[in-house]
Amino acid sequence: MVVNSSSELTDDEVDRIFRALADATRRDIVRRTLAGEASVSELAGAYAMSFAAVQKHVAVLEGAGLVTKKPRGRERVVRGNPDAIRRAQRLLDAYEQIWRSRIDRLDALLDSTPSQQQ
Template sequence: MVEQEAPRLDAVFHALGDATRRQMLRQLSTGERTVSQLAEPFEMSLAAASKHIKALEGAGLIRREVRGRTHVCRLEPTPLSEAHRWLRFYERFWSGRLDELDNLLRSSPAAPLTPPSKGKP
């Protein structure tokens, strides 16, 4: 992945680092929501909800459209896809390492299990 994408990924992971914002994204995964609808499940003011929404917008995870006096938000999946692609590298890395460990353990003779001795270092 190109280093030019690092600032965008940083913003995405920062936005995803907050449980409230993750829940807002989950709500948006089923369709558009107004700012009021996004704020409703949380005990917070519209101003506080707006700060979360701005963080999601800044990361490119959502788009906000003004319709009259109503702000409607929708999910933008591309940044999530890019973050998933970045994480997939590490998923493959760790899966490979765990497969190697599994093979090593299966090929080694079984060592007898001895309980740790009590009172002795």
């Protein structure tokens, strides 16, 4: 899974999260496994590609911490990880924040500057 225990994410971890989300098949796997767990072969049945290809997609998601995989008999049960989604949300929130604080600075500047009438 390769996920830092601290609440702070390294650049590599963030890279992996966004990289993993940058593929429609993988996003669909995340959707399915957030809605309900599924085995790798169940997932593989849903896409027009080989079992091995789906297996690789699951591995990428697992490496990013977006899903977990645990053995049950001969199957591997894949489950979406809502925490990873929330971590990604927090990252985007940070960018929003940067934007807002810029606007705030500009607003403050306008407030403190007597308007120049023309």
